[in-house]
Amino acid sequence: MNQNKLVFSIKDLALLWQSTVGIEKESLRVTENNQIALTDHPRDWGDRSFHPYLQTDFSESQIELITPPESNSKDILNWLQALHQITYLRLNESDYVERLWPNSMPPSLDHLNKVRPAQLLNSQERHYREYLTDKYGKDVQLLSGIHYNFQINPQLMEQKLKESITTNSESDYIKSKNELYMAFMRKYLYYRWGLTYLLAASPYVDSRYQTKLHGKPHQTVMRSVRQSRYGYKNDDAVTISYQSLEAYIKSLESHVKSGRLLLEKELYRDVRMRGSHSVRDLLKEGISYLEFRNFDLNPFAPCGISQEDLDFIKIWIIALLMIDKDFSDQDLELADQRNQSTAEDHPLSNLRHADLLQSLLETLSSIGLELDRLNATSYYSELVQDKLIQINHPERTRAGFLYNKTPDYTSYQQFMSDIAQLNQKEFLHSPYLLHGFEDLELSTQDLCKKAIQLGLNVDWIDPKDQLLRLTYQDHHEFVRNANMTRFDSQVSYFIMDNKLATKKVLKEQGIFVPEGQIFDQQAQAKAYYPQVKSKPIVIKPKNTNYGIGITIFNQAYSEADYREAISEAFKYDQEILVENYIEGTEIRFYLLNHKFLAACERQPAQIYGDGIHTIDELIDLENQNPLRGKDHRAPMTLLEKGKLEKITLKEQGLDFSSIPQSGQKVYLRRNSNVSSGGIAIDRTDAIHQSYIDYAIQASRALEANFCGVDMIIRDYHHQPKQEGDYAIIEANYNPMASLHLFPGKGKSHDLSLHTLYFLFPELKA
């Protein structure tokens, strides 16, 4: 094997950049008074000992947030935001108030003796934790940090290894991969003091803090207490070789054998190899990824790490993968010392080996330039440039900046407390959204939030398509738009999409549907006017959703208005329906597996006059309502000023410049779709059972599992007496759970939980 072949070059960058990163972020829960929180409230997550995203860590007071591996830093940050929001929602349920401490070092140690080890572990694990407490002390177990997991893009890895090994043997492949990862690890360890200089941010700690091995810190301020000798470190006798995987294993096993370490995992180093249960198995199974543990929480980032941090570290790593250098165990011992002194230096002290960092950052710089070329941006170069400046400006490093802002422990404590409070406010804002995933439709956001809470694995197959996969153990389910699953068929989707087919199928069942006429010719549809001119009618495209292209005439209308509405409908389909309009309340029923879960009344887009503003202005005012937004990303939709609004106003003798009287209700649309500005009012408990039965009968006839049935009902409190007392006007395969999750008025119904329990009945057990 040619060692040089295992160095990457700039032409690999596009594929190298697709390497994945996963973040594990530890946090201490604190009370409003910045005391370590002690209740076992968040243990619910821990009950599922394999919760993929949220775990209780060393102590019950510590929470670990774990993102799945992603290649894009924005995706990682989105995950961190979502996990933080979900954590904060749990920490602030009912009369409960807790926050996450934004620093790697714990706040006041007043409660230290009350902190309990996490109760979720099995007895063997619990004994091991007690052993660790005895050996290293309780204090170090409260340290929090960021673990940055990095896996080289397997496709590129395979390509590289194919170039360097000539045999076709699987074991040669694994050997080479292990060597590549070991060389990478050596480089990482050699240079990591540079990261400490730039990114460390834990300068202070409570004066009572101490470790069993080194006692109390010898000074009150430094770049990083966590990365100093006062962090979570093994005793100095635990020396490890990095020259090869075999040497590594040998040295580690000897420490376990001698009793210096109880278990392999007692080894605390800034890099861990991942891929198998025991390190020896790595020889057979291969290193899958590396875990870098040398990152303090960034207190300036609400999630403890910023997108810039994520990208900078990735560029750093890629630079290392491109550097053709190797290091001996002596070099790495020196590097360890450099890292310790960098961590223990005063935050404003100068960098000791500026030239070394300078030369590395220049490699990063060229990578940044190439990334900017690929993405048509300047962001990556600027990111590296900023760090280059810090080489000679310790006050601009993270620790230096923090120290200048908080030159003593008191101001630091206050500042951290302020940040914790700000973060809390931020993460509790707009609780109906899933933070980080605001681009998804509201109902998908809610479903994901509940899925994460329940401990399901959420895999974004294609978020732009609202398409995801949920997994629990060996069971997976694809879900689109929060309600399209394998439990609804293609053909039932097409039947519901087609109003003609829907009506045909329902009518056969004896369910009332509006009588009407279908047209595929505009001329014919327009010639039909004399047949309907005295009747209230609805004009709609055959296949449509969200009320698009639909006009309702329930008052006198001219032939010109009629013709305009026909033209409008034909814009959206080659066939349109002219149907009798049924007078009554429009009710949406939400059914799952032919069970009724919720109903709401839907009212068309409307405003109330104030005697001062024009309708045009009143629309603008209402659109400032923070609950109104675009495209299913908010509980309600922005009001529009289109053609259909104009026709509707005209029917009421109004136009956009009219000034309605104070309290006067003005309709902007006749159709009640929330997506065209309508409002939803929960009516789940008020609907007479007979209508619920019709809705269920309809969902059965349409063979629909997730189904939204739209019914016009003359009097929903009482059962119908004759034809015309109700009619089903359409059924929806994508029934917008958000109507019931976040109705404009009335009770909310947690449909997402119903959905998840339907898809994963085993969760109920």
Next chain:
Amino acid sequence: MNQNKLVFSIKDLALLWQSTVGIEKESLRVTENNQIALTDHPRDWGDRSFHPYLQTDFSESQIELITPPESNSKDILNWLQALHQITYLRLNESDYVERLWPNSMPPSLDHLNKVRPAQLLNSQERHYREYLTDKYGKDVQLLSGIHYNFQINPQLMEQKLKESITTNSESDYIKSKNELYMAFMRKYLYYRWGLTYLLAASPYVDSRYQTKLHGKPHQTVMRSVRQSRYGYKNDDAVTISYQSLEAYIKSLESHVKSGRLLLEKELYRDVRMRGSHSVRDLLKEGISYLEFRNFDLNPFAPCGISQEDLDFIKIWIIALLMIDKDFSDQDLELADQRNQSTAEDHPLSNLRHADLLQSLLETLSSIGLELDRLNATSYYSELVQDKLIQINHPERTRAGFLYNKTPDYTSYQQFMSDIAQLNQKEFLHSPYLLHGFEDLELSTQDLCKKAIQLGLNVDWIDPKDQLLRLTYQDHHEFVRNANMTRFDSQVSYFIMDNKLATKKVLKEQGIFVPEGQIFDQQAQAKAYYPQVKSKPIVIKPKNTNYGIGITIFNQAYSEADYREAISEAFKYDQEILVENYIEGTEIRFYLLNHKFLAACERQPAQIYGDGIHTIDELIDLENQNPLRGKDHRAPMTLLEKGKLEKITLKEQGLDFSSIPQSGQKVYLRRNSNVSSGGIAIDRTDAIHQSYIDYAIQASRALEANFCGVDMIIRDYHHQPKQEGDYAIIEANYNPMASLHLFPGKGKSHDLSLHTLYFLFPELKA
């Protein structure tokens, strides 16, 4: 009850026109020599005694074609065309040649004594048939005619009855409905001689023809032998009252009691009431529709009745429903005599009661005008106008016209024989189509054809959407595009529709897919050029079908071409893929329920040079191929001359004005979709099993029931040795069975039958 209320008016026309009509058409099978066909070949249909569309009637030599009720005459005619085609296909299988005799009266009676009664009936039925033969003779059982079933639009019926009855009682409702139908029946019987004058068309019969009751016809030519006393008539003593349903039942029951009739159904009249098993039950259950039996086959219409006939009769019926007149049993006796003399008159003789018909046709005329207003046409008025002229022009009536064309029996026989031959040719033309339903996609046409053959009920839910329902006994299945059913899920549809999701899911399974990059920004996609410039690539929209927006670069290409292809792909989606191009043969696998049914090679649109014509001209020439058509309505698709063709030609150093050498193969596209002009070659038996296994694995991973897997394979005869030897490029939820049903070259595979047996496993039993 107010009798007048039960008369309809012109304002009811729109709803009245939606009343349904069903046609039953009897035909005699004849040999090439115009002898009655005697083999029992078509008995297969009879084996399913409830075949909804095709039945063997009185004799084994007679076939009955039955359309479902439809409100639109075009739909009825489409059904008749389809049933005729299916009948002709069966009558001309392998070395077999038979035709359908186009006249109501049988051809040569040479074989009369060999004709057997249909064998499908139970023994009781068989004995009844023997009784009939004894009583009426064998000859009359060979008469064929059209039965026209008419049901008043139930919605309108309900509306009318509600206006006239004040109680809410169901029995009052049925009583009124029965009275309405009885009054309608009286009017029909009173005026039916008018229809005989206009539409009769059975002037001759073999000189050996005779009936038991009246012997041989007293003259050799008349308007309608079938409707004369020599047709299938009861003896004169069988008198029936039509004054009320009760009176009707009483008179009929008395004839059965006295033994004049063996069973109620032995009553032969030109109108039958339908709705219950015995006539007495009609009192409880109500008349559902009327069956009019007084129509001779129209020999000028390939289906025995033309669309004009269907519409004219419907206008006639509606006119009767609007006429406020009533008739006594004496009136009807007179009308019977009028009808008999009209039938027995010479085809060129004058109409006896011209004024009566004139006044009725004027009512028809006003209905025609209103229909034309509603439909923006002049067709209906002209239809009535044509009949008005015939009042004084017997030579323009159907019988008169036929007599003038064939003034003697020999020329008549020859003419009928010529027509039978022409019809045969017409119905055997384009056997891959389902006649009457050529607007459907080819694969839907084929599925329906096979479904009808198997005796399934076919219900067009929405033919424009290729959406139908198949029913066998109590079991129904919706099908769209011939392969979308309840056995495929919505979410699997969306996954396959999304190339990114498809790749993600397949890759996780260890199936090779082309590596690539996804872009949502044009600038970024275009900046990617340096990464790919030396490699063959495919550029495609994320969600697309039929090769739309796809460009393949497998030879050197400029940055400008690359950029143009990127722009093209972005026209069809907000995200596009740039993938490695895999060299090899493109194979489409058709899988059903994870079983492999067929595979074909797909080659891109191509032409061969002749050294004379330009590429532009060669495309025009190839497009004259009758197998090429538009939009999935033909086995192959028309070649295009678009942007992508231009780019592809340019890659080969050509443009549309180039003249390729004789035999030179010129590609017009790089993608192989049949829908963009490509051709399919069957490879079902040639593919190595390993690829079939990958395809099955893919359909399982995608949870797809009906699935078309597209694979590029370097050498499909042998198993793959390494990555790049094959890749799955996409999977299709709507896999175009027509590729395998009608491949450009090679064996055809009857996927429709597989589909039907999958949907209805009980059919196999």
